Amino acid sequence: MQINVNGTQHEVDVDEEMPLLWVLRDELNITGPKFGCGIAMCGACTVHINGQPARSCSMPVGQVSGLITTIEGLGTPDAMHEVQAAWVEHQVAQCGYCQPGQIMSAAALLQMNPNPDDEAIDHAMSANLCRCGTYPRIRAAIKAAAQNIREKSA
C-alpha cells in the first residue's frame, strides 16, 4: 500500500490493521512519534493526517487516507515550526519523550485557534500526558508560538 509521510510517497507491504505508528517506526524508521500507552490515551504518538491530529498507535494504516505529517515533517532544525521554536525558547522538554506528541497537538490547536486562552489550551492538550509535569512551560510556549504566528501573519 502507498502512504505519504512528510511529503514523501512510500510503498509499504504491511497488514492493513497494523497501527500507523508501527509502520512509521518499524517500516519507515521515522521514530519521532513515540509509543506510550498504545491505546490513544497519552498522546505521545500524535501525528497529523491532513493537518488533523491523530493518535497513530490506534489508527490502522489501512484507514489512513491523505497526507501524514510527523514531528520530523513539521519543521527542521534550520527552519523550525513556530511551535518548535517556542518549545526551544521556553526550554519545555525535560525527559522529552512526550514532546513530539505535545508539539503536534499544539501545532494542530494553533491551526484551528490562533489565539487560544487557558481553557482552550486545557481542552486541546489534556489528552497529551507528560510525566515530567512540564505543563506550565507547554502552556507558555503555546501562547508564545500563537503570538509569533499572529505577528507574522499581521
Added chain:
Amino acid sequence: MKIKLFLLKTAALILMPAFFATAQSVPVQPDEISQSRAAEAWSKVYQVFSHPRCANCHVPDDNLPRWSGPSYGKTSVHGMNISGGQSRIGVETVMCSTCHAHSNSDEPHGPPGSPVWMLAPVEMLWWQQSSKQICEQIKDPTRNGGRTLEEVAHHIQEDELVHWGWDPGKGREPAPYSAKETADFVTLWANAGAPCPE
C-alpha cells in the same frame, strides 16, 4: 324432590366453571391488545435507548461524553477533559477522530470506533431521561432530526454509528436485542399509535 335437588346441584357444578371462566377472561378488544403490545414494544425500545452504549453519547448541552455501564464501573464523564463542543465532534477542542478510528481497537481499553463518531445532536437527549421523556422526544420531529417514525426505524436499521451500539468492541456490553429487532419494535409501536407511558 331428591332427584330435582340432585339435578340442580349437578347443573350448578357443570355451569359454575363456565361462569368463572367467563368472568376471568373478559373479552379483550383488539385495540387493547394492540396498545398492550405497543407498550411492551416501547419498553424494549427504551431498554435500548437508555442503555449506556446509546445514552452515553446522547448527552445534554454540557457536550461531555459519558463513560458509564458495566464496562466502566462508576459513572463519569469522558476522561482527559474531552468535550464534544457545540459541534458535537470536537472541532472546538479535540476532534473525536483524533483517537476514534473507523473501527474498534482490539487492545484492552483501546478506543472504540466507527466510520462516524460524534455526540448525538443536543436535542436528542437520552442521558438519564425517563421512558416518557425519550418517548416524547423520539416522536417530535423538531427533536428527532425531522424524521417520521418510519424513518426512525429505518435510521436504526441502517445507520453505522447506531449499529456500533451492538458491536461496541472488547470489554463493552452491547445494547440489548439487535438493530433489526429494535427497528421492528419501533414499527410495531408506531403502527399502534406510538403511545407513550404516563
